[in-house]
Amino acid sequence: MRITRVLGTAALLFGLAVPPAAADSSPSPSASSDAGAPTSAGTSFRTATEFEQGQDATASASTGDYLYWSFPADAGQRPTVKATVKLPDSHAAQTWQVDVYDGLRRRQACQYGAQTRTAAQGASSVELTCVMRTVRAWSEPWADDPLPGTYYIRLTAVNLTTADLGQPIDASVRVDSKDIGGSAAVDGSLAQPLVPGIAATSDSGDGDGDSAKAAVLSSLEPDDGWASGWWSDRWVWTAIGGALAALAGVGGYALTRGSGRPRRMPPGA
Template identity: 80%
Template sequence: MRMTTVWGAALLVLGLAAGPAAADSTPSASPSGDASAPTSAGTSFRTATEIEQGRTATASASTGDYLYWSFAADALERPTVRATVKLPASHAAQTWQVDVYDGLRRRQACQYGAQTRTAAQGAAEVEVECVLRTVRAWSEPWADDPLPGTYYVRLTTVRLQTADLGRPVDATVRVESKDVGGSAAVDGWLAEPLVPGVAVTSQQNGKDDDSARTAVLSGIEPDGGWSSGWWSDRWVWTGIGAVLAALAGIGGYVLTRGTGRPGRVPPGA
Protein backbone atom coordinates (compact mmCIF):
# COMPACT_ATOMS: atom_id res chain seq x y z
CA MET A 1 0.00 0.00 0.00
CA ARG A 2 2.80 2.37 0.86
CA MET A 3 4.61 1.64 -2.41
CA THR A 4 1.41 2.38 -4.35
CA THR A 5 1.18 5.73 -2.61
CA VAL A 6 4.81 6.54 -3.33
CA TRP A 7 4.60 5.76 -7.04
CA GLY A 8 1.24 7.49 -7.35
CA ALA A 9 2.79 10.66 -5.96
CA ALA A 10 5.72 10.31 -8.35
CA LEU A 11 3.44 10.03 -11.38
CA LEU A 12 1.42 13.03 -10.20
CA VAL A 13 4.55 15.19 -9.84
CA LEU A 14 5.81 14.04 -13.24
CA GLY A 15 2.52 14.92 -14.94
CA LEU A 16 2.27 18.37 -13.34
CA ALA A 17 5.86 19.30 -14.15
CA ALA A 18 5.87 17.93 -17.68
CA GLY A 19 2.87 20.05 -18.68
CA PRO A 20 4.64 23.42 -18.87
CA ALA A 21 7.80 21.83 -20.24
CA ALA A 22 5.89 20.27 -23.12
CA ALA A 23 4.24 23.60 -23.85
CA ASP A 24 7.67 25.19 -24.34
CA SER A 25 8.47 22.89 -27.25
CA THR A 26 5.60 24.09 -29.43
CA PRO A 27 6.10 26.75 -32.09
CA SER A 28 5.38 30.31 -31.03
CA ALA A 29 1.83 31.46 -31.65
CA SER A 30 1.28 33.73 -34.65
CA PRO A 31 -0.68 36.94 -34.22
CA SER A 32 -4.02 36.82 -35.99
CA GLY A 33 -4.35 38.94 -39.08
CA ASP A 34 -1.80 40.96 -41.02
CA ALA A 35 -3.68 44.26 -41.19
CA SER A 36 -0.85 46.13 -39.50
CA ALA A 37 1.98 44.36 -41.35
CA PRO A 38 4.34 46.70 -43.25
CA THR A 39 3.91 47.11 -46.99
CA SER A 40 7.39 48.41 -47.82
CA ALA A 41 11.02 47.42 -47.32
CA GLY A 42 14.15 49.36 -46.50
CA THR A 43 17.09 49.73 -48.82
CA SER A 44 19.90 49.40 -46.23
CA PHE A 45 20.57 48.18 -42.70
CA ARG A 46 19.80 51.63 -41.30
CA THR A 47 16.44 51.87 -43.07
CA ALA A 48 15.36 48.23 -42.62
CA THR A 49 11.61 47.88 -42.06
CA GLU A 50 10.74 46.34 -38.69
CA ILE A 51 8.42 43.35 -38.81
CA GLU A 52 6.94 41.15 -36.11
CA GLN A 53 7.29 37.41 -36.11
CA GLY A 54 4.19 35.67 -37.38
CA ARG A 55 3.14 38.51 -39.69
CA THR A 56 3.60 38.61 -43.45
CA ALA A 57 5.30 41.75 -44.73
CA THR A 58 4.96 42.82 -48.36
CA ALA A 59 6.88 45.19 -50.59
CA SER A 60 6.89 46.36 -54.20
CA ALA A 61 10.30 46.93 -55.71
CA SER A 62 12.37 46.70 -58.86
CA THR A 63 14.56 43.80 -59.89
CA GLY A 64 18.08 44.49 -58.69
CA ASP A 65 17.05 46.38 -55.55
CA TYR A 66 18.27 45.34 -52.12
CA LEU A 67 15.30 44.84 -49.76
CA TYR A 68 15.84 44.92 -45.99
CA TRP A 69 13.63 43.95 -43.06
CA SER A 70 14.45 43.47 -39.37
CA PHE A 71 12.90 41.37 -36.62
CA ALA A 72 13.58 40.45 -33.00
CA ALA A 73 14.66 36.96 -31.91
CA ASP A 74 15.14 35.84 -28.32
CA ALA A 75 17.13 33.07 -26.66
CA LEU A 76 16.13 29.44 -27.36
CA GLU A 77 14.27 30.40 -30.55
CA ARG A 78 15.04 28.93 -33.96
CA PRO A 79 13.87 31.52 -36.53
CA THR A 80 12.77 30.57 -40.02
CA VAL A 81 12.75 33.25 -42.72
CA ARG A 82 10.66 32.64 -45.85
CA ALA A 83 10.54 35.03 -48.77
CA THR A 84 8.49 34.80 -51.96
CA VAL A 85 9.06 36.99 -55.00
CA LYS A 86 6.38 37.33 -57.69
CA LEU A 87 8.12 37.90 -61.00
CA PRO A 88 7.00 39.69 -64.19
CA ALA A 89 5.01 37.74 -66.76
CA SER A 90 8.07 37.37 -68.99
CA HIS A 91 11.67 37.35 -67.84
CA ALA A 92 14.94 35.51 -68.28
CA ALA A 93 16.33 33.09 -65.71
CA GLN A 94 17.34 34.89 -62.53
CA THR A 95 18.66 33.83 -59.12
CA TRP A 96 17.34 35.23 -55.82
CA GLN A 97 18.95 34.96 -52.41
CA VAL A 98 17.97 35.73 -48.82
CA ASP A 99 20.64 36.55 -46.22
CA VAL A 100 20.20 37.02 -42.47
CA TYR A 101 22.47 39.20 -40.30
CA ASP A 102 22.48 39.64 -36.53
CA GLY A 103 22.52 42.90 -34.56
CA LEU A 104 26.28 43.23 -35.12
CA ARG A 105 25.70 42.81 -38.87
CA ARG A 106 27.43 39.45 -38.89
CA ARG A 107 26.06 37.18 -41.59
CA GLN A 108 24.46 34.13 -40.01
CA ALA A 109 24.71 30.77 -41.70
CA CYS A 110 21.50 28.93 -42.52
CA GLN A 111 21.15 25.60 -40.75
CA TYR A 112 19.07 24.34 -43.65
CA GLY A 113 16.66 25.64 -46.28
CA ALA A 114 16.99 26.80 -49.89
CA GLN A 115 18.71 30.11 -49.27
CA THR A 116 19.41 30.64 -52.99
CA ARG A 117 17.10 29.61 -55.82
CA THR A 118 17.00 30.18 -59.55
CA ALA A 119 13.71 31.03 -61.24
CA ALA A 120 13.48 29.52 -64.66
CA GLN A 121 12.60 31.69 -67.63
CA GLY A 122 8.93 32.69 -67.42
CA ALA A 123 8.40 31.32 -63.87
CA ALA A 124 5.66 33.14 -61.95
CA GLU A 125 7.49 33.28 -58.61
CA VAL A 126 10.46 32.03 -56.64
CA GLU A 127 10.62 31.14 -52.95
CA VAL A 128 13.71 31.14 -50.72
CA GLU A 129 14.07 30.03 -47.11
CA CYS A 130 16.63 30.23 -44.33
CA VAL A 131 16.38 28.35 -41.03
CA LEU A 132 18.85 29.85 -38.58
CA ARG A 133 20.65 28.07 -35.81
CA THR A 134 19.09 28.25 -32.36
CA VAL A 135 19.58 31.62 -30.69
CA ARG A 136 21.81 31.21 -27.64
CA ALA A 137 21.46 33.22 -24.45
CA TRP A 138 25.23 33.68 -24.25
CA SER A 139 28.35 32.92 -26.27
CA GLU A 140 32.08 33.54 -26.32
CA PRO A 141 33.07 36.96 -27.75
CA TRP A 142 34.99 35.35 -30.61
CA ALA A 143 32.17 32.98 -31.60
CA ASP A 144 29.67 33.62 -34.38
CA ASP A 145 26.67 32.11 -32.57
CA PRO A 146 23.23 33.73 -32.96
CA LEU A 147 22.45 35.85 -29.89
CA PRO A 148 19.29 37.61 -28.67
CA GLY A 149 18.59 40.87 -30.45
CA THR A 150 17.71 42.32 -33.83
CA TYR A 151 18.15 40.31 -37.03
CA TYR A 152 18.23 41.74 -40.54
CA VAL A 153 16.79 40.05 -43.63
CA ARG A 154 18.23 41.01 -47.01
CA LEU A 155 16.53 39.87 -50.19
CA THR A 156 18.03 40.50 -53.64
CA THR A 157 19.06 38.95 -56.94
CA VAL A 158 22.58 37.60 -57.32
CA ARG A 159 22.44 36.67 -61.03
CA LEU A 160 20.34 38.74 -63.40
CA GLN A 161 20.17 39.48 -67.08
CA THR A 162 20.60 43.14 -67.98
CA ALA A 163 17.28 43.15 -69.83
CA ASP A 164 15.43 42.32 -66.57
CA LEU A 165 17.11 45.00 -64.48
CA GLY A 166 14.59 47.44 -63.01
CA ARG A 167 11.48 45.43 -63.82
CA PRO A 168 8.77 45.51 -61.10
CA VAL A 169 8.46 42.64 -58.62
CA ASP A 170 6.39 42.00 -55.49
CA ALA A 171 7.98 40.38 -52.43
CA THR A 172 6.54 38.87 -49.26
CA VAL A 173 8.54 37.96 -46.16
CA ARG A 174 7.45 36.01 -43.11
CA VAL A 175 9.45 35.09 -40.00
CA GLU A 176 8.41 32.38 -37.56
CA SER A 177 10.30 30.76 -34.69
CA LYS A 178 10.23 27.40 -32.95
CA ASP A 179 10.88 27.35 -29.21
CA VAL A 180 13.63 24.78 -28.84
CA GLY A 181 13.54 24.64 -25.02
CA GLY A 182 16.10 23.64 -22.42
CA SER A 183 18.08 21.37 -24.73
CA ALA A 184 19.77 24.50 -26.09
CA ALA A 185 20.11 26.34 -22.77
CA VAL A 186 23.51 27.60 -21.63
CA ASP A 187 24.81 28.80 -18.27
CA GLY A 188 24.93 32.50 -19.01
CA TRP A 189 23.12 35.41 -20.63
CA LEU A 190 23.82 38.78 -22.20
CA ALA A 191 23.50 41.96 -20.17
CA GLU A 192 21.60 43.52 -23.08
CA PRO A 193 20.27 42.12 -26.38
CA LEU A 194 22.21 42.96 -29.56
CA VAL A 195 19.89 45.69 -30.75
CA PRO A 196 21.48 48.71 -32.45
CA GLY A 197 20.32 52.24 -31.70
CA VAL A 198 18.14 53.38 -34.59
CA ALA A 199 15.75 55.96 -33.14
CA VAL A 200 15.26 58.73 -30.64
CA THR A 201 12.11 59.21 -28.61
CA SER A 202 10.87 61.72 -26.10
CA GLN A 203 10.13 60.85 -22.51
CA GLN A 204 6.51 61.12 -21.54
CA ASN A 205 6.93 64.17 -19.37
CA GLY A 206 5.44 66.88 -21.52
CA LYS A 207 8.82 68.42 -22.42
CA ASP A 208 10.23 68.85 -25.89
CA ASP A 209 13.80 69.93 -25.22
CA ASP A 210 17.02 68.01 -25.75
CA SER A 211 17.24 67.05 -22.08
CA ALA A 212 13.91 65.26 -22.36
CA ARG A 213 14.99 63.05 -25.27
CA THR A 214 16.61 59.68 -24.73
CA ALA A 215 17.97 57.21 -27.23
CA VAL A 216 16.08 53.95 -27.56
CA LEU A 217 17.37 50.72 -29.02
CA SER A 218 14.53 49.63 -31.25
CA GLY A 219 10.78 49.62 -31.54
CA ILE A 220 10.50 45.83 -31.72
CA GLU A 221 10.98 43.14 -29.11
CA PRO A 222 9.58 39.64 -28.49
CA ASP A 223 6.17 39.20 -26.93
CA GLY A 224 6.56 39.53 -23.18
CA GLY A 225 9.88 41.36 -23.47
CA TRP A 226 13.43 40.05 -23.68
CA SER A 227 14.21 36.89 -21.75
CA SER A 228 16.74 37.14 -18.94
CA GLY A 229 18.30 33.93 -20.21
CA TRP A 230 18.40 31.97 -16.95
CA TRP A 231 15.04 30.19 -17.13
CA SER A 232 14.36 27.15 -19.31
CA ASP A 233 12.51 23.86 -19.01
CA ARG A 234 15.85 22.30 -18.08
CA TRP A 235 15.09 23.50 -14.51
CA VAL A 236 11.77 21.68 -14.63
CA TRP A 237 13.33 18.37 -15.60
CA THR A 238 16.09 18.84 -13.01
CA GLY A 239 13.39 19.28 -10.36
CA ILE A 240 11.58 16.19 -11.61
CA GLY A 241 14.78 14.15 -11.34
CA ALA A 242 15.37 15.35 -7.78
CA VAL A 243 11.81 14.48 -6.72
CA LEU A 244 11.97 11.03 -8.34
CA ALA A 245 15.32 10.34 -6.69
CA ALA A 246 13.87 11.25 -3.28
CA LEU A 247 10.80 9.09 -3.85
CA ALA A 248 12.98 6.19 -4.98
CA GLY A 249 15.00 6.50 -1.77
CA ILE A 250 11.84 6.45 0.32
CA GLY A 251 10.53 3.45 -1.61
CA GLY A 252 13.79 1.56 -1.12
CA TYR A 253 13.72 2.26 2.58
CA VAL A 254 10.13 1.00 2.87
CA LEU A 255 11.03 -2.23 1.05
CA THR A 256 14.21 -3.02 3.00
CA ARG A 257 13.54 -1.91 6.56
CA GLY A 258 11.53 -5.05 7.47
CA THR A 259 8.19 -5.37 9.23
CA GLY A 260 9.00 -7.47 12.34
CA ARG A 261 9.70 -6.05 15.77
CA PRO A 262 13.25 -6.37 17.09
CA GLY A 263 13.71 -9.18 19.59
CA ARG A 264 13.57 -8.29 23.27
CA VAL A 265 16.87 -8.22 25.07
CA PRO A 266 16.83 -10.56 28.11
CA PRO A 267 17.14 -8.82 31.45
CA GLY A 268 20.69 -8.58 32.67
CA ALA A 269 22.20 -9.20 29.23
Protein backbone atom coordinates in the same frame (compact mmCIF):
# COMPACT_ATOMS: atom_id res chain seq x y z
CA MET B 1 1.39 -0.72 2.46
CA ARG B 2 4.64 1.23 2.30
CA ILE B 3 5.00 0.50 -1.41
CA THR B 4 1.46 1.75 -2.00
CA ARG B 5 2.33 5.01 -0.24
CA VAL B 6 5.49 5.37 -2.34
CA LEU B 7 3.54 4.88 -5.57
CA GLY B 8 0.90 7.36 -4.42
CA THR B 9 3.59 9.95 -3.71
CA ALA B 10 5.14 9.37 -7.15
CA ALA B 11 1.78 9.89 -8.85
CA LEU B 12 1.27 13.12 -6.92
CA LEU B 13 4.71 14.45 -7.86
CA PHE B 14 4.26 13.56 -11.52
CA GLY B 15 0.82 15.14 -11.51
CA LEU B 16 2.34 18.42 -10.31
CA ALA B 17 5.41 18.35 -12.55
CA VAL B 18 4.19 17.18 -15.93
CA PRO B 19 1.66 19.94 -16.88
CA PRO B 20 4.29 22.75 -16.99
CA ALA B 21 6.44 20.63 -19.31
CA ALA B 22 3.52 20.05 -21.63
CA ALA B 23 2.70 23.74 -21.64
CA ASP B 24 6.29 24.71 -22.38
CA SER B 25 6.63 22.31 -25.30
CA SER B 26 3.87 23.97 -27.30
CA PRO B 27 4.96 26.73 -29.64
CA SER B 28 4.34 30.28 -28.49
CA PRO B 29 1.51 32.08 -30.29
CA SER B 30 2.59 34.43 -33.03
CA ALA B 31 0.80 37.37 -34.50
CA SER B 32 -1.78 36.04 -36.94
CA SER B 33 -3.08 39.41 -38.08
CA ASP B 34 -1.36 41.37 -40.82
CA ALA B 35 -2.80 44.65 -39.57
CA GLY B 36 -0.01 47.17 -39.72
CA ALA B 37 2.26 44.92 -41.80
CA PRO B 38 4.69 47.04 -43.85
CA THR B 39 4.24 47.44 -47.60
CA SER B 40 7.73 48.71 -48.38
CA ALA B 41 11.34 47.69 -47.82
CA GLY B 42 14.49 49.56 -46.95
CA THR B 43 17.55 49.84 -49.14
CA SER B 44 20.23 49.44 -46.44
CA PHE B 45 20.71 48.20 -42.88
CA ARG B 46 19.93 51.65 -41.45
CA THR B 47 16.71 52.00 -43.43
CA ALA B 48 15.50 48.41 -43.01
CA THR B 49 11.74 48.17 -42.56
CA GLU B 50 10.67 46.65 -39.24
CA PHE B 51 7.99 43.98 -38.96
CA GLU B 52 6.85 41.49 -36.35
CA GLN B 53 7.15 37.73 -36.56
CA GLY B 54 4.01 36.23 -38.00
CA GLN B 55 3.37 39.18 -40.33
CA ASP B 56 3.64 39.18 -44.12
CA ALA B 57 5.79 42.14 -45.13
CA THR B 58 5.49 43.11 -48.80
CA ALA B 59 7.25 45.51 -51.15
CA SER B 60 7.23 46.53 -54.79
CA ALA B 61 10.68 47.07 -56.26
CA SER B 62 12.84 46.48 -59.31
CA THR B 63 15.28 43.73 -60.13
CA GLY B 64 18.74 44.79 -59.05
CA ASP B 65 17.50 46.49 -55.85
CA TYR B 66 18.63 45.39 -52.41
CA LEU B 67 15.62 44.96 -50.12
CA TYR B 68 16.04 45.07 -46.33
CA TRP B 69 13.69 44.19 -43.47
CA SER B 70 14.31 43.67 -39.74
CA PHE B 71 12.55 41.64 -37.04
CA PRO B 72 13.16 40.77 -33.36
CA ALA B 73 14.11 37.26 -32.17
CA ASP B 74 14.50 36.14 -28.57
CA ALA B 75 16.41 33.36 -26.82
CA GLY B 76 15.10 29.85 -27.41
CA GLN B 77 13.52 30.67 -30.77
CA ARG B 78 14.45 29.06 -34.08
CA PRO B 79 13.31 31.54 -36.77
CA THR B 80 12.35 30.43 -40.26
CA VAL B 81 12.62 33.15 -42.90
CA LYS B 82 10.53 32.70 -46.04
CA ALA B 83 10.70 35.01 -49.04
CA THR B 84 8.62 34.98 -52.24
CA VAL B 85 9.39 37.03 -55.33
CA LYS B 86 6.81 37.45 -58.10
CA LEU B 87 8.68 37.95 -61.36
CA PRO B 88 7.64 39.82 -64.52
CA ASP B 89 6.00 37.95 -67.39
CA SER B 90 9.14 38.02 -69.53
CA HIS B 91 12.62 37.54 -68.09
CA ALA B 92 15.75 35.47 -68.46
CA ALA B 93 16.91 32.96 -65.85
CA GLN B 94 17.46 34.74 -62.52
CA THR B 95 19.15 33.71 -59.28
CA TRP B 96 17.70 35.15 -56.08
CA GLN B 97 19.22 35.00 -52.61
CA VAL B 98 18.04 35.78 -49.08
CA ASP B 99 20.58 36.51 -46.33
CA VAL B 100 20.06 36.99 -42.59
CA TYR B 101 22.27 39.20 -40.39
CA ASP B 102 22.19 39.78 -36.63
CA GLY B 103 22.31 43.09 -34.77
CA LEU B 104 26.09 43.24 -35.21
CA ARG B 105 25.61 42.72 -38.96
CA ARG B 106 27.19 39.29 -38.82
CA ARG B 107 25.85 37.01 -41.50
CA GLN B 108 24.04 34.06 -39.94
CA ALA B 109 24.26 30.62 -41.47
CA CYS B 110 21.10 28.70 -42.38
CA GLN B 111 20.67 25.22 -40.94
CA TYR B 112 18.75 24.17 -44.02
CA GLY B 113 16.45 25.58 -46.66
CA ALA B 114 16.82 26.96 -50.20
CA GLN B 115 18.64 30.18 -49.39
CA THR B 116 19.61 30.65 -53.05
CA ARG B 117 17.40 29.55 -55.90
CA THR B 118 17.40 30.08 -59.67
CA ALA B 119 14.15 30.90 -61.43
CA ALA B 120 13.98 29.49 -64.94
CA GLN B 121 13.23 31.71 -67.87
CA GLY B 122 9.57 32.69 -67.81
CA ALA B 123 8.92 31.41 -64.26
CA SER B 124 6.24 33.42 -62.47
CA SER B 125 7.80 33.36 -59.01
CA VAL B 126 10.63 32.03 -56.85
CA GLU B 127 10.49 30.99 -53.19
CA LEU B 128 13.39 31.06 -50.73
CA THR B 129 13.71 29.66 -47.21
CA CYS B 130 16.31 30.03 -44.45
CA VAL B 131 15.90 28.08 -41.21
CA MET B 132 18.25 29.74 -38.75
CA ARG B 133 20.05 28.19 -35.82
CA THR B 134 18.42 28.47 -32.40
CA VAL B 135 18.90 31.86 -30.75
CA ARG B 136 21.01 31.46 -27.60
CA ALA B 137 20.71 33.57 -24.46
CA TRP B 138 24.49 33.87 -24.18
CA SER B 139 27.60 32.93 -26.15
CA GLU B 140 31.37 33.28 -26.11
CA PRO B 141 32.63 36.60 -27.55
CA TRP B 142 34.50 34.81 -30.34
CA ALA B 143 31.54 32.67 -31.37
CA ASP B 144 29.12 33.48 -34.19
CA ASP B 145 26.03 32.10 -32.45
CA PRO B 146 22.65 33.83 -32.93
CA LEU B 147 21.86 36.02 -29.91
CA PRO B 148 18.70 37.87 -28.81
CA GLY B 149 18.10 41.11 -30.66
CA THR B 150 17.34 42.54 -34.09
CA TYR B 151 17.84 40.48 -37.23
CA TYR B 152 18.06 41.79 -40.78
CA ILE B 153 16.79 40.18 -43.96
CA ARG B 154 18.41 41.09 -47.27
CA LEU B 155 16.74 39.96 -50.48
CA THR B 156 18.30 40.52 -53.89
CA ALA B 157 18.98 38.99 -57.28
CA VAL B 158 22.51 38.01 -58.24
CA ASN B 159 24.15 37.66 -61.66
CA LEU B 160 21.41 39.54 -63.50
CA THR B 161 21.60 40.17 -67.20
CA THR B 162 21.51 43.76 -68.38
CA ALA B 163 18.13 43.26 -70.02
CA ASP B 164 16.53 42.23 -66.70
CA LEU B 165 17.79 45.18 -64.66
CA GLY B 166 15.04 47.49 -63.53
CA GLN B 167 12.10 45.19 -64.26
CA PRO B 168 9.27 45.44 -61.69
CA ILE B 169 8.89 42.69 -59.09
CA ASP B 170 6.75 42.12 -55.99
CA ALA B 171 8.41 40.62 -52.90
CA SER B 172 7.04 39.32 -49.62
CA VAL B 173 8.80 37.99 -46.52
CA ARG B 174 7.54 36.21 -43.41
CA VAL B 175 9.24 34.97 -40.24
CA ASP B 176 7.87 32.30 -37.92
CA SER B 177 9.70 30.80 -34.95
CA LYS B 178 9.62 27.48 -33.15
CA ASP B 179 10.28 27.49 -29.40
CA ILE B 180 13.02 24.92 -28.81
CA GLY B 181 12.84 24.84 -24.99
CA GLY B 182 15.34 23.57 -22.47
CA SER B 183 17.55 21.73 -24.96
CA ALA B 184 18.89 25.12 -26.08
CA ALA B 185 19.13 26.70 -22.61
CA VAL B 186 22.51 28.02 -21.46
CA ASP B 187 23.79 29.30 -18.12
CA GLY B 188 24.06 33.00 -18.90
CA SER B 189 22.37 35.94 -20.57
CA LEU B 190 23.28 39.17 -22.32
CA ALA B 191 23.19 42.45 -20.42
CA GLN B 192 21.36 43.98 -23.41
CA PRO B 193 19.91 42.45 -26.59
CA LEU B 194 21.77 43.10 -29.84
CA VAL B 195 19.56 46.00 -30.91
CA PRO B 196 21.47 48.65 -32.88
CA GLY B 197 21.77 51.90 -30.95
CA ILE B 198 20.48 50.56 -27.63
CA ALA B 199 23.78 51.39 -25.91
CA ALA B 200 23.59 54.99 -27.15
CA THR B 201 20.36 55.88 -25.35
CA SER B 202 20.57 58.57 -22.68
CA ASP B 203 18.26 60.52 -20.39
CA SER B 204 16.44 63.35 -22.07
CA GLY B 205 17.49 65.73 -19.28
CA ASP B 206 14.08 67.33 -18.88
CA GLY B 207 13.67 65.94 -15.38
CA ASP B 208 10.70 63.70 -16.09
CA GLY B 209 12.80 60.52 -16.04
CA ASP B 210 11.94 59.52 -19.60
CA SER B 211 14.69 58.21 -21.88
CA ALA B 212 15.35 59.50 -25.36
CA LYS B 213 14.71 56.59 -27.72
CA ALA B 214 15.70 58.38 -30.90
CA ALA B 215 19.11 56.72 -30.86
CA VAL B 216 17.64 53.21 -31.02
CA LEU B 217 17.56 52.11 -34.65
CA SER B 218 15.08 49.29 -33.99
CA SER B 219 12.00 49.76 -31.82
CA LEU B 220 10.40 46.30 -32.02
CA GLU B 221 10.77 43.66 -29.31
CA PRO B 222 8.98 40.42 -28.31
CA ASP B 223 5.46 40.80 -26.90
CA ASP B 224 6.51 39.82 -23.37
CA GLY B 225 9.88 41.57 -23.42
CA TRP B 226 13.44 40.47 -24.08
CA ALA B 227 14.86 37.33 -22.47
CA SER B 228 11.30 36.10 -22.03
CA GLY B 229 12.50 32.51 -22.39
CA TRP B 230 14.18 32.27 -18.98
CA TRP B 231 11.73 29.46 -18.13
CA SER B 232 12.32 26.20 -19.96
CA ASP B 233 11.46 22.55 -19.56
CA ARG B 234 14.99 22.00 -18.23
CA TRP B 235 13.65 23.17 -14.85
CA VAL B 236 10.84 20.61 -15.04
CA TRP B 237 13.08 17.68 -15.91
CA THR B 238 15.55 18.71 -13.20
CA ALA B 239 12.71 18.68 -10.66
CA ILE B 240 11.51 15.30 -11.94
CA GLY B 241 15.02 13.88 -11.67
CA GLY B 242 15.32 15.11 -8.09
CA ALA B 243 11.91 13.67 -7.21
CA LEU B 244 12.81 10.30 -8.73
CA ALA B 245 16.08 10.22 -6.80
CA ALA B 246 14.22 10.95 -3.56
CA LEU B 247 11.61 8.29 -4.30
CA ALA B 248 14.34 5.77 -5.08
CA GLY B 249 15.92 6.49 -1.71
CA VAL B 250 12.61 6.19 0.15
CA GLY B 251 11.67 3.01 -1.73
CA GLY B 252 15.04 1.39 -1.11
CA TYR B 253 14.88 2.21 2.56
CA ALA B 254 11.33 0.83 2.82
CA LEU B 255 12.32 -2.44 1.12
CA THR B 256 15.55 -3.07 3.03
CA ARG B 257 14.77 -1.98 6.60
CA GLY B 258 12.63 -5.06 7.31
CA SER B 259 9.71 -5.09 9.72
CA GLY B 260 11.39 -2.70 12.12
CA ARG B 261 11.06 -5.06 15.12
CA PRO B 262 14.09 -6.51 16.91
CA ARG B 263 14.75 -10.15 16.23
CA ARG B 264 13.98 -12.35 19.27
CA MET B 265 16.68 -14.74 20.35
CA PRO B 266 15.72 -18.33 21.29
CA PRO B 267 15.85 -19.22 25.00
CA GLY B 268 19.26 -20.28 26.27
CA ALA B 269 21.05 -18.74 23.34
